[in-house]
Amino acid sequence: MKNNIGVYICQCGSNISDYVDVEKVRDEVSKIEGVAIAKTTMFACADSTQKEIIEDVRNKKLDAMVVASCSPKLHLFTFRNVAIRAGLNPYHYVQVNIREQDSWAHSDHPAEATLKAIGLVSAGIARVKHSKALKSIDIPSRNAVAILGAGVSGMRAAIEMADMGTEVHLIEREHFVGGRTSQWSQLFTTRQSGEEVVSGLYNKIINNENISLYTGAELLSMKGSVGDFKAKIRIIPRYIKADCILKDNQELLNATLKAINACPVEISDDFNFNITKRKAIYKNYHSEFPECPAIDYEHCTKCGECAKYLDAVDFEQKEQEVEINVGAFVVATGFDPYEPEKGEYAYAEVENVITLPQFKRLIEMNEKELTYRNKAVKNIAYIYCVGSRQTEGKNNYCSRYCCTSAIHAAIHARNKYRDINNFHINRGIRTYGKQELLYEESSRNGDIYLQFDEENIPVVEKQGEKLIIKVKDILTQEKELEVEADLLVLVTGMVPRKHSKVSDILKIPLGRDHFFNEIHPKLKPVETVIDGVFICGACQAPFNITETIKSSLSAASKANALISKGKIELEPTIAEINPEQCSWCGACTEVCLYDAIRKIGHNGKEIAEVDESKCKGCGMCLPVCDQNAINLIGYTDKEIESFIDALIS
Amino acid sequence: MKTNIQSKILVFSTEKISDPAIDLAGLLKKHYPPSVYTINVPCSSSVKPKWILHAFDKGFDGVFIAADGTDCPYGETCSDNTANIVKQAHQEMKARGIDPARLKMAAICSVCAESFVKQMISFTKALENEQKQEN
Known part of the structure; x- marks a missing residue:
């Protein structure tokens, strides 16, 4: 058991100390047995504080650390690295969240927030006392990404990731790529038109064998987790054969124009923000990509007028569902203009x-x-x-x-x-x-x-x-x-985009402005709390095109760094069997979804054994064991119960 | 918001799903009673009934399982498994004379900050009412 613990309580500027009396928390927790040192700090994550912690660990021979600050989603790995640099096992470190789950949530009750902080930090100390030295587990990762949205943001991210060797599935809801940028003419500062920018990106995409482009496609569902997501994509029919490429084919272009003129359906043209009408068969502008017209699946009556002029019309095309297996998602679904x-x-x-x-x-x-x-x-x-x-x-x-x-x-x-x-x-x-x-x-x-x-x-x-x-x-x-x-x-x-199902499917949190929320604008930009899901462009905040591209490159490099190594380091949270208590009933193996528990002989009896390579650390096997013979590393009875004891005391 | 420091609630939240929602509630400055304490676990179907009973034994007034529901990254059986845990814990609570209403479970997705706050406020009120009736 650890008995020489360093405790650091962060003020987070004033984000925590405005509502939590950090000095009082320090004074209270410093009385706990096993706490060798307790300090408050303006910013625990600052370089100077990290150095101070390292010096404390070395000089005072600390055997464990607790940092009470923001959510572990933000700085768990920062302080684990501090522990490593100080010579400690990173799992002898516990982070306590006294910001998101205390000072911010209870800014209306500062005195109670301080009491809660004392309880939370005490519980963190109790937990770290029982911590064990551990090593992370490597899981395989697919070096493939699904990029949602083929506006300039998604296209730029796709090119970057493909150039770095990642298999890219670029998924666009519309039949044409380019998103909002294709709707703008001359752009500042380059004086290029939106069409020119989109053309440049599209030409790189079609010549890159690592990129599969799906148009008229949307994400239907997602299963799995970081490194191994399985996604279903619905592709609606274009009703035009894929070989109908208008580029350098005047005859086909003329036939398309006649087909568009013949179409009796007229609907508001959302490409022109509804100030004009368009037909059910359409192409928004001459050089629009893919260079193949499309028929509006929703509004077409299939009267067949267009087919009289254009042989490529094909009403036999059916809706398709495609399954892809990727290690990460990059979401670049853009914005809607405000409608007064x-x-x-x-x-x-x-x-x-x-x-x-x-x-x-x-x-x-x-x-x-x-x-x-x-x-x-x-x-x-x-x-x-x-x-x-x-x-x-x-x-x-x-x-x-x-x-x-x-x-x-x-x-x-x-x-x-x-x-x-x-x-x-x-x-x-x-x-x-x-x-x-x-x-x-x-x-x-x-x-x-x-x-x-x-x-x-x-x-x-x-x-x-x-x-x-x-x-x-x-x-x-x-x-x-x-x-x-x-x-x-x-x-x-x-x-934010209306009717975006992406948030529901991928469970990306929304911010107060209802745009997708990154974990932290400075410390973890473009990352979301969902491991392996990144956001970029105007789906995360109002951005101009330059800013959009910068965030795309950021998301591309973050996603690539995560999945390109072929493995992802995961927490060493796996189940372990107590052979003395286990008398093999089989309940654990029945509930395990990963076939990670098998029966073995042990000292003349049958017991369960965990296959470390298969165990995902979900802990589903824990409560079904009548003998209480299974514990999850990092969540043992001792750790959980001592945590509860400290909270209540 | 009226709070009752006596009504301590222990929340079992899950690292990938409900904990982000609880963080989000703080980020959005949505207030809930400060007597709500969170302990995170990998999956809501990993909560041992003995931990729940331990919390009651030590003095928690209520226990709330912020379940993964259908969003569980580990598998579709999570909802059923968590429901079984609650059922088993309810039986053991009854046997010990603890009102089963003091253990609640609801699915809290990673963006369900508002839902979590509502659950905590209503659960706190329910526990306060129960305490008043007992007194």
């Missing part, structure tokens, strides 16, 4: 009020003159922070990309068409970093900036044929100004 409520700044009530994504598509579709609903547009007003920084709605975050995107679109409109006047009605412009250049350019161009605060939001009125926006401009001493606009653009932010 009906009546929010007259949206959906007054016809010349549109959102920023709709405006960007409008610029792309209008070549020489900017018109909307057959009316010329000269004066454009932009209201910022629609659906972001809400004081009354649920989106109180800043979407970050929209100030830059709106100013960029305004500059683009002014450069593309004649006599455009831009009026930016904003709550403070946030064009951070190099994006400030755009703000400067827009100001030089003569764009007008008016600023309001959340107490006095602009009022939109339709006065006859005129659209008037009234704003109390804080830059001119809250003078009420009126802007007459031909078009009002609502600068909308990002919201």
